[in-house]
Amino acid sequence: MSKMNIDKKIVDDLVANDISFVTTVPCKQLAGVIEEVETRDEVFHIPANKEDEGMGLCAGAWMGGKRPAIIMQNTAIGVTINTLATLIQYYRMPLPMLISYRGELREPVACQVEMALHTKALLAQLNIPTYHFHKQSDVEEFDMILKHTFMCNKPVAILTDANFWGGYGEQ
Amino acid sequence: MIRSEILSEIAPLLRDQLVVCNIGIPSQELHAIDDQPSNFYMLGTMGLASSIGLGLALAQPKPVVVIDGDGSVLTNLGTLPTIGNNAPPNYILMIIDNGSYGSTGDQPTYTGKKTCLAGMARAAGCDRVVEVQDVDTGAALKQALEAGKATVLVVKCDSGNAKMPVIPLDPVVIRDRFMKAVQA
Numbered sequence: 001m002s003k004m005n006i007d008k009k010i011v012d013d014l015v016a017n018d019i020s021f022v023t024t025v026p027c028k029q030l031a032g033v034i035e036e037v038e039t040r041d042e043v044f045h046i047p048a049n050k051e052d053e054g055m056g057l058c059a060g061a062w063m064g065g066k067r068p069a070i071i072m073q074n075t076a077i078g079v080t081i082n083t084l085a086t087l088i089q090y091y092r093m094p095l096p097m098l099i100s101y102r103g104e105l106r107e108p109v110a111c112q113v114e115m116a117l118h119t120k121a122l123l124a125q126l127n128i129p130t131y132h133f134h135k136q137s138d139v140e141e142f143d144m145i146l147k148h149t150f151m152c153n154k155p156v157a158i159l160t161d162a163n164f165w166g167g168y169g170e171q
Numbered sequence: 172m173i174r175s176e177i178l179s180e181i182a183p184l185l186r187d188q189l190v191v192c193n194i195g196i197p198s199q200e201l202h203a204i205d206d207q208p209s210n211f212y213m214l215g216t217m218g219l220a221s222s223i224g225l226g227l228a229l230a231q232p233k234p235v236v237v238i239d240g241d242g243s244v245l246t247n248l249g250t251l252p253t254i255g256n257n258a259p260p261n262y263i264l265m266i267i268d269n270g271s272y273g274s275t276g277d278q279p280t281y282t283g284k285k286t287c288l289a290g291m292a293r294a295a296g297c298d299r300v301v302e303v304q305d306v307d308t309g310a311a312l313k314q315a316l317e318a319g320k321a322t323v324l325v326v327k328c329d330s331g332n333a334k335m336p337v338i339p340l341d342p343v344v345i346r347d348r349f350m351k352a353v354q355a
Contacts, residue, residue, distance in 0.1 A: 021230060044229065046257055048222075049249025056219030057253070060191070060226025063211070065348050066225070086215025087223075091346040 001136050003084040007032035009139055010098070019069045019096070021061040023047070023054035027073040027100035029157055029165045034071060051076035052083040055095065062093055065151060069096045074119045075112075075161065084126055088155045095155040097145055101132070104146045104161035106168055107145070123157050130157040133164040172305035174267045175200045175333035177326065178238075181309050185210075185224070185236060189353060191224040192238045195274030197267065199335040201238065209352035212338055212345050218247035221264050224252055228262035230352060234316060235261055241268040241282040248291070251323075255296025258321035265312065266323070271330040283330075292323040300325065 001009070010033050014022065023046050034110050037045050042064075048054030051072045058068035068123065076099070090097050097137075102109070103116025123130045131145055134137075149156040162168040174197060178185075182205040190210045192198045198212040221244065224237035244250065245264055247290055254264060270283025282288055289302040299320045303311045305328035315322040338345075 018291065021226070046229070046253065049248075049253060052216075052219065053222045053247055053253065056184045056216070056222025056247075056250075057226035057229075059219075060223040060228075061230040062226075063223075064227040064230025064353060066230040068237050083216050083219065087213075087219065090215060093346070 007036045011016050011036040013143045019067045021066040021068040024071040029100040030071055034065050052080045055083045071098045073100045075115045077122050092153045094150045094153045096149045097157045099159050101159035101161040106162035128155050128157050135161045173329050177308050179204050184312055186269040188234050188236045190236050191220050193220045194244050195239050196332045200333055202338045203335040211349045217332035218243045221250045224311045228259050238267045242272040242280045251292050252296035260319050262321045263315045266325045267326050269328050269330040273332050277330050289325045293322045297323045
């Protein structure tokens, strides 16, 4: 599957699961998905300035009757722990988090490895269901993960690494 | 006037609206003055009331009144450009600006010094920004509800807190009854 088709498949799955409110803080790896979101009339896209702000937007949208999702980088886990614990989890709200997992294999920027080391440990500490897309075929589970998220009303992390995206900047 | 006196005065106006209320003593005061299922009390997560209210206003057509504070807006300043570029007509952000962190012991915030939240909101792209003194809050809120335009209302008032009990409601109960009020 080409990267463009992965972007399209991911957004197709969002739309098929009635997700109509998407907030984003960009990452180069997720640029194609964000671009694809912009093209869909079914989805309202609202860029956030920081990921905790984005989670607040998602919480409000969900209480207003729309299914939300947030698209962000794994460094954001360091920013949003309080919001995840005291808003999303405490009030029991669903939130799919499509996360670019920087600092994994094929990462060119050394500093990104520092938060990669903490990402899964922090998610585990928060008891957040976590899925790691490493091979392209892993994307086949995305639809099931979204259904699972809105079944259990929890934040759910989907970590997508550079190998999944076909390398970082070497495509 | 202090915040609790303002909330008592505008309670009849808030009663019929969806209200997202800031963490800490503001929510405790609103809960004690006039608890309503249409009030969403924040029990944690300082700073996100304006963002939650914006998501809510974008997702459904009923008016949304956010009761925020100067300290909380300062901690989530990125919210102002997002509001300025996206807020729908049913969104009202009312910032009770008492120049202090009320819930933590009235330490001063920068809005009591050189910083102007109304100016920051305007610079962030918010078109209708109104600053009033505490005694004019009711009239300004009424105008905002009738304006049919997204409004940032900055209410300058005195620092101080009323002694109110902690909210005993479970968060899922608060959220569930609020969502039913949204759908009603």
